[in-house]
Amino acid sequence: MSTIHIDEAAGSDDTGKGTPELPYQSLAFAVYSHPTASYLIRKDSAGTYEEPTQSALKKAKKGADGIEKKKKKAEELAEREAKEKKEERERREKLLEESKKIVLQEDPALPAAKKAKLSKLTDLRGSRVRVNGWVHRLRDQKGIIFIVLRDGTGYLQCILSGQVSQTYDALTLTLESSVELTGTLQPVPEGKTAPGGHELVVDFWKVLGAAPGAEDAFTNRLNEKSDASIQADLRHLVLRGETASAILKLRAALLSAFRQSYDANNLIEVTPPCLVQTQVEGGATLFALNYYGQPAFLTQSSQLYLETCLPSLGDVFCIQESFRAENSHTRRHLSEYTHLEAELAFINFDDLMTHIESIICETIDRLLENPTSAALIKQLNPNFTKPARPFTRLSYVDAIKWLNEHGIQHEAEDAEGNVIKDEAGNPKMVDHAVGDDIAEAAERRMTDILGTPVFLHGFPAELKAFYMKKIPNQGGDGPVFTESCDLLMPNVGEIVGGSMRIADMEELLAAYKREGIDPSPYYWFTDQRKYGTCEHGGYGLGVERLLAWLANRYTVRECSLYPRWPGRATP
Numbered sequence: 369m370s371t372i373h374i375d376e377a378a379g380s381d382d383t384g385k386g387t388p389e390l391p392y393q394s395l396a397f398a399v400y401s402h403p404t405a406s407y408l409i410r411k412d413s414a415g416t417y418e419e420p421t422q423s424a425l426k427k428a429k430k431g432a433d434g435i436e437k438k439k440k441k442a443e444e445l446a447e448r449e450a451k452e453k454k455e456e457r458e459r460r461e462k463l464l465e466e467s468k469k470i471v472l473q474e475d476p477a478l479p480a481a482k483k484a485k486l487s488k489l490t491d492l493r494g495s496r497v498r499v500n501g502w503v504h505r506l507r508d509q510k511g512i513i514f515i516v517l518r519d520g521t522g523y524l525q526c527i528l529s530g531q532v533s534q535t536y537d538a539l540t541l542t543l544e545s546s547v548e549l550t551g552t553l554q555p556v557p558e559g560k561t562a563p564g565g566h567e568l569v570v571d572f573w574k575v576l577g578a579a580p581g582a583e584d585a586f587t588n589r590l591n592e593k594s595d596a597s598i599q600a601d602l603r604h605l606v607l608r609g610e611t612a613s614a615i616l617k618l619r620a621a622l623l624s625a626f627r628q629s630y631d632a633n634n635l636i637e638v639t640p641p642c643l644v645q646t647q648v649e650g651g652a653t654l655f656a657l658n659y660y661g662q663p664a665f666l667t668q669s670s671q672l673y674l675e676t677c678l679p680s681l682g683d684v685f686c687i688q689e690s691f692r693a694e695n696s697h698t699r700r701h702l703s704e705y706t707h708l709e710a711e712l713a714f715i716n717f718d719d720l721m722t723h724i725e726s727i728i729c730e731t732i733d734r735l736l737e738n739p740t741s742a743a744l745i746k747q748l749n750p751n752f753t754k755p756a757r758p759f760t761r762l763s764y765v766d767a768i769k770w771l772n773e774h775g776i777q778h779e780a781e782d783a784e785g786n787v788i789k790d791e792a793g794n795p796k797m798v799d800h801a802v803g804d805d806i807a808e809a810a811e812r813r814m815t816d817i818l819g820t821p822v823f824l825h826g827f828p829a830e831l832k833a834f835y836m837k838k839i840p841n842q843g844g845d846g847p848v849f850t851e852s853c854d855l856l857m858p859n860v861g862e863i864v865g866g867s868m869r870i871a872d873m874e875e876l877l878a879a880y881k882r883e884g885i886d887p888s889p890y891y892w893f894t895d896q897r898k899y900g901t902c903e904h905g906g907y908g909l910g911v912e913r914l915l916a917w918l919a920n921r922y923t924v925r926e927c928s929l930y931p932r933w934p935g936r937a938t939p
């Protein structure tokens with residue numbers, strides 16, 4: 369007869385073998401698994417192995433009986449479940465076999481159905497309609513199938529019951545399959561809700577493109593818990609979601625509203641090129657490419673082209689992609705973004721800021737007046753209130769003062785631009801001084817505290833692009849300031865950058881020189897100053913940034929159809 373070892377502290381009933389090296393933990397389990405053995409038990413490794421007392425043994429026998437009973441019960445349950453599963457499978461197989469015999473026919477006696485988009489159904493209530501779309505939601509309730517159909521224009525609840533819900537296609541229907549549904553459109557019963565206030569009672573339908581189920585089912589590839597990189601890889605599927613599609617619809621409404629506002633303000637739309645041979649916002653952020661053996665770039669800004677349109681078309685605007693090769697992984701930077709730019713002739717700096725404010729406010733008013741776009745704003749940003757006018761204007765010099773008064777510091781840098789660290793390795797923080805670039809973090813804190821749109825204006829020339837006009841008649845030895853402005857929005861920061869432009873040819877030539885820019889490829893831009901120059905100014909607005917503010921999105925990446933950032937140019 370073998371001897372079984374039990375160590376009540378270090379033993380294990382799961383992995384133990386009853387040996388001195390691998391003892392069991394409980395006497396009950398030892399008795400259960402080796403009923404005829406003799407036993408040695410200890411409390412822990414500090415104690416010695418001893419025979420259990422008679423009463424302990426008696427108790428353990430009872431325990432062993434319990435284990436035996438539990439095991440039997442578990443086996444019975446597993447057996448029953450397996451049987452039920454098998455029966456369910458057989459029932460389903462039989463049902464599927466039966467379902468194949470049901471072939472739906474459209475009843476020719478019914479009134480002819482009118483084909484319609486989901487957003488255009490209200491006037492068709494009470495009549496027979498035919499709709500197409502994707503299965504957005506799917507629920508089978510005691511043989512009645514409820515589908516929420518999506519076609520891009522809206523959503524519709526559809527009910528399949530009786531024969532229409534018993535076909536093979538009905539029993540195997542999956543989310544994201546494309547379908548055609550025909551039936552009578554009815555108002556939803558009192559006390560119930562559905563998108564649009566109506567539902568389709570389906571009398572005939574077909575699957576157009578079945579989506580896979582099981583392993584490859586839509587919800588297995590993508591769901592709310594999918595991590596950010598999977599969501600980025602599957603952006604094409606993310607777009608089918610309610611939030612992503614609402615953002616894109618609002619984006620379309622925003623662009624359309626901007627176009628209406630520009631039209632109302634006599635600005636003409638032009639479409640400048642993307643392939644260019646000049647820089648606008650500094651060489652560091654240019655994407656270079658080989659253009660038939662010549663160096664060329666993807667445009668950073670269409671500003672210079674817009675300036676050339678003034679004598680031909682008057683005030684102009686464009687909505688064009690701009691490209692920035694910035695290695696910025698922030699929530700407001702994209703490598704490609706939609707740039708809304710405008711240029712106006714015969715204006716002064718005050719006119720420019722007033723115009724920017726008016727265009728933005730008029731555009732927001734249009735969005736709020738339109739029930740469809742107003743509903744999208746409500747859905748995405750329920751607390752949105754339109755900004756009060758006039759926007760606060762804060763000069764750059766006053767902003768530096770404000771930051772220091774509010775204890776908002778920035779990282780100290782050495783002459784080479786490297787961050788200076790203290791002994792603990794943390795960046796050394798210092799007050800702002802006139803001449804400093806206001807970094808993104810400080811700017812964001814300022815806008816968040818102010819909580820309203822703010823025009824920051826009058827930046828030092830050395831922080832800004834070569835083309836900016838200097839504030840006239842500046843005295844003193846300090847930095848030279850420009851007629852430039854950034855519009856900052858709460859939660860996002862800078863959404864607009866604009867300025868008056870150098871109108872004088874000599875001044876422009878000096879600016880090229882100062883920035884080390886070869887003027888020859890800019891001959892067409894310089895010519896504007898030669899053939900009837902004028903005071904003019906303009907701006908660029910980041911569409912994704914404005915949308916992030918309007919729709920209360922965490923990042924501009926959510927506001928672009930297929931966002932690009934460093935390392936990401938797919939899908």
Ligand code: 4AD
Pocket residue numbers: 648649668669670671692694700701702703704705707709710862863864865866867906907908909910911912913924
């Ligand atoms: O301030 P920026 O660089 O100004 C210009 O390009 C001017 N030439 C525009 C003009 O006067 N016509 O850019 C203008 C705006 C910024 O305020 C910001 O909203 C957006 O473009 N922007 C970006 N948006 C997303 N990702 C980026 N990497 C961006 N860089 C600028």
